[in-house]
Amino acid sequence: MQKKDKIVVSLVIILGFLSAFGPLSLDMYLPALPDLAADMGVSASVSQLSLTACMIGLAAGQLVIGALSDSVGRRKPLLIGIFLYFIISFICIFTENIILFIILRFIQGFAGGAGSVLSRAIARDYYEGKNLTRFFSFLMLINGLGPILAPIIGSGMLLISDWRGIFILLTFIGLLLFVFSFFMVGESLPEKEREQGGLMGILIAFRTLLKNREFMQYALPQGLLTGMMFAYIAASPFVLQSIYALSPQMFSFCFALNGLGLVIASQLAGNFSLRYTEVSVFKFGVILAVSASLLLLLLLAFLAPVGFIILILFFAISSVGIINTVGTSLSMQSQSKNAGSASALIGLMGFLFGGIVSPLVGLGSGKTGLPMGIVMVGCAISAIVIFLLYQKGRMKYEN
Template sequence: MSTETITPSRSRTLRFLLILGGLTAFGPLSIDMYLPAFPTIAADFGTGPAQVQLSLTACVIGLAVGQLLAGPLSDSLGRRRPLLIGLAVYCVASLLCAFAPSALTLTGLRLVQGLGAAAGIVIARAVVRDLYSGVAVARFFSTLMLVTGLAPILAPVLGGQLMRLTSWRGVFVALTAIGVLLLVVAVLALPETLPAAQRRPGSLGTTLRTFGQLLVHRGFIGYALAAGLAFAAMFAYISGSSFVLQDVYGLSPQTYSIVFGANALGLVVLGQLNGRLVGRVSTTALLTTGLGMTVVGGVLLLVAAVLGLGLVGILPPLFLLVSSMGMVMPNATTLALAAYPQAAGTASALLGTAQFVVGGVAAPLVGLGGEHTAVPMAAVMAAFGVLGLAAYALLARGSAAALTEDGPSAPTVLAEAAAE
């Protein structure tokens, strides 16, 4: 099926938005839904916070490695087959997590769960790049934030409510059900978006050469590091906030889930504002603004934690930092993928891997810093925010991959946009 055949009408655009949003939400769902259960899991297995956070890190590693596998495969085999296999793996692993007898077993199964979920995340980005070019990509990614942003809002709330009705194991049963639903929808409603004529040879050598080209592309690396380091700042919040807000500041699992959801709502709102500004304000300016917000939020959070300002001092900078992702992620993703439309799956894989690898490093750093103060979490968040802005300023600003009103400056993409 050619991309012209499925170029979206309004109804198909909405359908793609919902499906791709659901696939992209795999990461937040798998990460966030069981966050309110962290203290309970630790008590159930007789372990400390660091061991429970290791299961989170394992899932993130799976999400990173899985993208390296699924992205190049989707460039050579098409989008559907790798996607459906990944969804099936996710469903099986999620169900087995519900019956894990130990923290070590849970950690191993979370690794497999992440491997399966990665296919949905990386292929969803590649499908967007198959169908759109220029600022339309940034607009679609910003709109996608409305759908995917619901996942971190609803996931901890749903997890907190499930904890009232069942144990943490019931959370993984719910994830299994969500995975089965997305698998059925993908089988029935998501067409192939990469025609056979546009697929790349699937040899290991071709894949490694493409990775090599991406790794020496200064702009791509700058945007990937900026996104990955900013994501790590938010991931430090994701992995540490459950212990900090519940154990240090005394919030219940239900109240914590509400706070977490409110922060995610800020991400959605800023993502929608970003979508309205794309085309009127340069994509690089929007990205710079988002990264600046990340730094300001992280620094203010650290100051509040060190001075012991309590929830009144902690919550506003947390909201600012999490909200900034609504402006950082769509623009960094668009700019990173701009120069490589012919290898969107592979580029998307490397971009996503950078985010989850760096994010995975953040989780144990927060846990090792102690569980009775907010300072370790705040310090890690501030540090990664500053590093993200520095990587962007040193490597990506002025890159040839920057977007103009008409699209990426890379000649191959301009030619593609003209042809469309």
């Protein structure tokens, strides 16, 4: 596939919306979590399992679909995944059993993983180097509308409907994205460039990536910091609404503000990568995540006013915008042959860590924000320690 020299706006827009399956499936639904828990008669921690299931589904879907796309191409798995997302979203509307709902959310996440993983793989098919970093920054600009608009739309839906209304909207969005993808997204991976090893070839590709220091030194910290963001996503409705007594509408405004920080940070990362080395920008993002999360934990421990909590959350979540933009580019620049598998592992790590930490932040039963702060600090410190260990190992290897 011949690389593109210029950023194609139409490609940025459609891939940006496809990559937003995660925010659409998670963030729009956040204001309704307390409503869902009350409607189905379950605890906050149990209702958060529906978030966990969706995150794990997104991780598994990206792993399977991304690797498969290296063998069969990008277009067919993309269209099948989006159509399945549309069907499952429709079934969720009529679900009254929490166990069935959790299972459906896993399948919905699995199907939505197609948009997330293949948007990155298609971008790598077309771009490389600093052009790839710039493309990912533009992708985050569109993708970042999800965290900003989704909770606002979700809380707006709660004014005229219950949590089921949100899934009616997700059903419509799934259908719309299927139609646009069918007519606007072509095949980016020619048959001659596809992997021919079948299942064994896929497993070999994953093993090679896991042993690749150049890939893992960015992908693993990025996954941990994405997990930090998911800890915030899972806990913030209860921390800000139940503990600090914010209304669903005010919570959605605060959530959108942090989403705006994510977008601004991603654009700054794209611009700074043209002036400084991408590795330096990545290091700054990791340091910002550690500093902000530690300060957040301190504020939560001393029950600081909500304004301070929201301010520090803004910087903590903004750091993820830097990491995701530059980290994705640095990870995938060396993976032109296995772009689908590389994209799959990046997505897997983020959503897998997110799925692990989401139930942990609910251990306080919505009565304290400390679990959220502790988990976010744990993710951030783990990220910087792993990054430094890989850097130390790389320097030792080069010497």
